[in-house]
Amino acid sequence: MPESRPVSTFFSILVAVSAAFLLLLLLVPFISETPGKTLASFLTGPFRSAYYLGNFLHRAGLYALAGLAMVLSFQGGMFNLGGEGQVYTGALGTTMVLLIFPDLPGLPGILIGLVTGLLSGALLAGISGFFRMKWNTDELISSFLLSSSLVYTIDYLVSGPLRDSERYLLSTPEIAAAFRLPIILPPSHLNMGIILVLLLIWGTHRFLYHSSVGYELRITGLNREFAGYGGIPVNRYHFLPITLSGAMYGLAGSLYILGMGHATVQGCTGGMGWNGIAIALIARTRPFLIIPASLVFTFLEAGAQNAVVHSDFSFEFGAILQAVVLFFVTARFFRPKIFKKGAK
């Protein structure tokens, strides 16, 4: 899907990000009674103290993982629209396995939690991939449908059968303290998970650009027919990219639970699936560019949250922010010199 046309590419990313930024600036006076103050806190938000900076980096790390999930999917030429459900399932899977085995020692428990989250996300996405491989079921729609049905199912589980009746929130019980990831920058939420995220970004880069499977995945993503003529088992790559993508999303849910949430609260991972798409597109589906892309996006989002901190709009503003970025990020503001027929 990505086509490199450096100048135009850079320009459209610039437009997307500045459009989102402008929108925030325009909205501030309407929402806030002290626009000047809100604006200042928006711009300096993450850098006010170690606490804010730590939380900012923690959030950016989770979003980077979600972005990485979409990089894998886009590079393989597949659309995984099920991120929301995959993150949520990963979070619930991790929480449940650690609630069932509360007496595990710390490190093995964390590892089992991570693997469970990864597998639950991979399984959920893998179902869509499997049907695409087997019967050519459109994965864009099927992954969305499956994920949405799971989001509602988990919402129900968390508010009903799995609910901890002693907590005020609609939430499962908390996992044992031994399973919490060590904090790097107390009192913020920034934890060891960020190192795993950086390793995964590096690993994804190695996988995509320095391994034969990664090469085949990219070639299949660029042109399925060409890949087929080249002897690549194309059908396998109807399954692999989306499953890897689901695994990353699941892991993101898992890291959220181990590092910050400690329990699956209703809607706790909402928005991460869509953010992943926005970030992967800002990064033009390159693994290393995920780092600046997730920082920029998190900054914008933190700004939005900051601006509306006194009203109950965090979900709505998050959604509009994602919408503005997504709307412009793939646009091409310069016309290519030669008109290519059949180009998207």
Added chain:
Amino acid sequence: MLHSIAGIMTPFLIAALGGLYTERAGVLNIALEGLMLIGAFTAAAVAGLTGSMGLGLFSAVLVSGLGSYFYATTALRLRANIFIAALAVNLFAAGFTGIASQAIFSTKGVVRFEKFPVLPRFSLPLLSEIPLLGPLFTDQSVFVYAGWLMVPLFAWILYRTPAGLRIRAAGSNETALVLRGVSPRRVRERATVISGITCGIAGASLTFNLGAYVPNITSGRGWIALVAIFLGYKRPGGILLVSFLFAAAELLAQNAQGIGNIPASLLLAFPFFITFIGMVVFSALHTSLLKVIRKIR
């Protein structure tokens, strides 16, 4: 039974008919859900404040139509990825309706209106006396009948008029259109606006049927409409049949709630799940059918 099915299927049927045009013109329109939601909200706001159903419907069509025009022209002219742009429309609709609802009615929750117009229901004289099929034409709302009428109308336009020919050509043979001096991009833009208009009608039908506005009132119906287009073999008649089946499944689920004591919150998952199953079963049948045909040949 049949009576309720007709009511349930109408929103997806109407939205899917418009979506069919974009699909045939070569654009997979995943923005149906968002366009429907915007239509539903506009209809509720305008009809609730003015008390006029006609004005509510008109503005729903206007806003969804303009919205789809903006989205289609921007995305197609800037050659943005159309799925991503459509995704943006869906996310925008979800965020915007929440904020607008708070701004206009000071609540993000259910909005009830004092002078909300009541949706007129009536029976069609002769048709309602047909054995078996009678309930489909008895005591139904205007929207149900509009849906019935739109199926042959949309089929006629698609297969028997130059405009329909252009829509089909934009999807199947772009070069032919270019050689005739017609811009495929324009055809796609217009098809998307038509889908915006039908989504406006479909959204309005949801609000008027309920007599109130509920957040996220569409709850996946746009996606069901999209799947109905595929499963209906991209034909108006097929869409009618698939919408009927989905509505029957939804009714069954609603009834199961009473018997099996299924909690209401879990029921929200059901339309998505049944649509997913429908999609998988269809593609499995379709693939094996293709294999059989190949063997015979």
